[in-house]
């Protein structure tokens with residue numbers, strides 16, 4: 066066991082990169098400006114009755130479409146090495162397809178990228194963060210296999226226009242949230258609610274879309290543009306609720322369904338979906354009278370095509386949950402369903418600190434276990450933490466967010482100490498923003514945004530000063546306190 070782990074000051078290795086993240090629909094606003102087309106979130110937030118908790122939308126959001134220079138200034142104030150943002154597909158291609166390329170959309174991202182570079186901050190560009198063109202949703206969106214071609218055509222426009230200056234790329238943000246939450250459930254647009262089938266068709270298409278764009282970059286752009294391209298997968302740690310063999314197996318299955326289904330095909334030595342996922346779905350499908358598994362097959366050539374298609378593993382992680390096996394599962398979930406396929410009951414431990422978001426609890430040791438399992442499963446891949454953060458109801462004195470970041474970064478240092486190959490860390494989020502179905506009721510920003518003021522004023526929270534000092538010193542000094550006037554007055 067290491068001694069320096071116990072001391073209150075701990076150091077990040079040379080070259081470790083720090084950043085913060087946002088996503089286009091959550092911060093930009095300008096929803097119908099300068100030729101932008103409609104995305105599924107524009108349509109969702111204008112439905113009546115509204116599916117959004119506070120009836121709000123991202124029509125204006127934090128107005129980063131007009132205030133991006135202030136966002137870059139904030140990134141500079143924090144001392145970030147990189148800023149992770151996403152591109153709005155319909156700002157570039159209003160109809161989703163390449164018959165019409167919107168020059169003003171290209172100009173907006175050129176402005177953002179150039180402003181970042183002027184300030185010595187690396188642009189880290191996410192190609193897709195959930196705002197699918199509505200015109201493509203009409204054609205089935207992520208369950209139409211043609212989506213892989215639409216996505217490649219779109220990505221090509223981004224490489225052609227921005228690849229001379231952008232060297233960090235994420236293809237797709239969080240396949241599970243796209244597929245399960247959007248097609249299996251109703252917690253994200255397009256609210257398809259076809260669980261047991263929809264999320265699995267989507268999973269295959271997302272993997273192939275990602276891999277096609279990876280290969281496009283590899284074959285046609287890498288040599289000239291010299292960047293890195295990967296995928297960001299949301300990973301929850303599921304811990305067994307007891308140490309019985311059954312619960313340990315159950316928790317493992319929950320992890321395989323949550324993120325293994327996306328990570329295994331790309332990062333495992335053999336590729337393909339995890340054996341636990343294939344086995345459970347095939348077994349249940351047969352039992353339910355389907356003539357074949359509801360999980361689509363990946364052919365040998367598809368397995369080969371997807372395997373290895375990422376320069377790094379982008380890990381988005383926020384929380385942990387408990388899992389256990391229970392005989393009454395059959396009565397708990399409809400069949401077929403994703404939850405029934407996993408075959409476990411999932412709960413929370415009420416003793417874990419609770420965030421403003423219902424799903425979010427602080428479990429730093431779960432983060433440590435997650436990183437260790439990724440190391441073991443996938444031969445210690447290069448990992449970038451592409452999202453991690455904490456929600457509050459608001460306010461500048463966010464001591465619980467400070468505690469969360471410190472504890473999660475401590476767990477990260479522990480994992481580095483065990484040999485995990487983590488090269489960067491990204492806070493979610495740079496600024497408060499539109500939190501999807503929760504609207505503006507949950508705040509994730511290091512900087513507060515005053516959504517009631519016409520100029521959407523941004524102010525640093527206490528956590529911003531703490532993060533800034535961590536980045537400046539490359540150390541985690543648990544005793545560092547910013548002057549309180551700084552928190553109140555800046």
Ligand code: PNW
Nearest residue numbers: 088239242299300301383384424493500
């Ligand atoms: C992320 N989980 O979603 C998204 O990438 C952001 O757009 C979002 O604003 C942020 O988290 C906060 O919700 C999540 O598994 C993905 O617990 C996964 C989980 C939670 C949030």
